[in-house]
Amino acid sequence: MAGFVEMFRLGKTYDTPNGPAVIVEEFNLNLAKGEYVCLLGHSGCGKSTVLTMTAGLNPITHGGIVIDGHEIEGPGPDRGVVFQSPCLMPWMTAMENVLLGVNQVYPHGTKAQRHDIAAYYLTLVGLGNSLHTRASALSQGMQQRVGIARAFALKPKMLLLDEPFGMLDSLTRMELQEILLEILIRDKVTTMMITHDVDEALFMSDKVVMMTNGPRARVGKVFEMPFDRPRVRAEVLDHPDYYDLRGDMIQFLEDQDHKKLKADAEALEAKKQAEQEPQPAGA
Template sequence: MAGYVEMYRLGKTYDTPNGPAIIVEDFNLNMAKGEYVCLLGHSGCGKSTVLTMVAGLNPITTGGVVVANHEIDGPGPDRGVVFQSPCLMPWMTALENVLLGVNQVYPHGTKSQRHDIAAYYLTLVGLGNSLHTRASSLSQGMQQRVGIARAFALKPNMLLLDEPFGMLDSLTRMELQEILLEILVRDKVTTLMITHDVDEALFMSDRVVMMTNGPRARVGRVFEMPFQRPRIRAEVLDHPDYYDLRGDMIEFLEEQDHKKLKADAEKLEAKKRAEAEAAIA
């Protein structure tokens, strides 16, 4: 079934001195307009590779990505990206950092209109009193708020989040999760988020897509979230399905661990066997 976002037979191969390395293979995922999907898996499984291909920042080897009936062929303002580190210009103010993108996307708007757009989204993320503070003077959590405001100010068709709360303390992380969800629900922005945190995925997403280990990583299992929106953390934690879903997701990750250990052991055994045969010869 077609979706607002379609990733079909998506694959990424890198050339290495030892031959082609297939990181992601035959990755298929459709997303409805306004849907929030978390991509979850172990470190190094290819989550960020998928996200950067959808963002147009990493050339696609096989397959393709369609967003709002447009097949992507590179980066564009229709896809806002927030990374773990917001990559701000440290000598610029919070407002100036957001205006960098706004000025590009709204070139025909007046200076006042562009200012109002940037200030509006900074206020939404709680930085209304810090518009003219240099990025270098902001805390890590405040810098990430600027990055989120910058992405939303472009009014993208799709938001791509690569572990945006991974470097923050737990209280700041929970606060920003709730701020982000408020804006997403109101603006109905289709969102793909990378995370390795099971509880974060459960709280924020409509669906959690589990990735198999690489190489040749792909969709392993998909979980539908039964929680109503707007999300209230206490109600999510009290939902009768919460801990069953959490347990199933952790079980999937543990299965991937066991498969990796088995594969590593088989490789080691094959190497020892080859070395022994070479010594005899």
């Protein structure tokens, strides 16, 4: 079944001195318009590779990605990206950082119109009183708010989030999770987020996509979230399915750990046996 976003047989291979390294293979995933999907898996499983290919920042080796009927061929304003570090220009104000993108996407708007767009999204993320504060003077949490405002101000068809709350303290993290969800509901932006946090995935997403270990990572299992929107954290935690889903997701990750340990042990044993084999005369 086709989706608003379609990833079909997506793959990424890097050339190395030891031959091709297949990082992601046969990755298939559809997202409905306005759907919030989390990619969850162990470090190094290829989550960021999938996200950067979707952003157009990393060339696709195999397969393709279609967004709203158009196959992507590189980066574009139809996709907004928020990384773990907000990547702001430290000498610019919050307003100026957001306007960097707004000026590119709305070149025919008046200066006042572009200013209003930037100010609107900065206010939504709680920075209405810090529009003209330099990024270098903002806290880490406030800088990430600027990054979120900048992404939304572009009016993207798809939002890509690479562990956007990973460097924040727990209180700031929870506050920004709820702010982000409020804006997403308002703007109905299709979203894909990378996280290592099972509870964050449960609270934020409509669907959690578990990735297998790399190399050759792919979709391992998909969990549908039964929680209503708008989300209320206490209600999500009290939902009768919450802890069953949480346990199943953790079990999947533990199973991946066991598979990796087994594969590593087999590879080590094969190496030992190869080293013990007698070498041909004159070798």
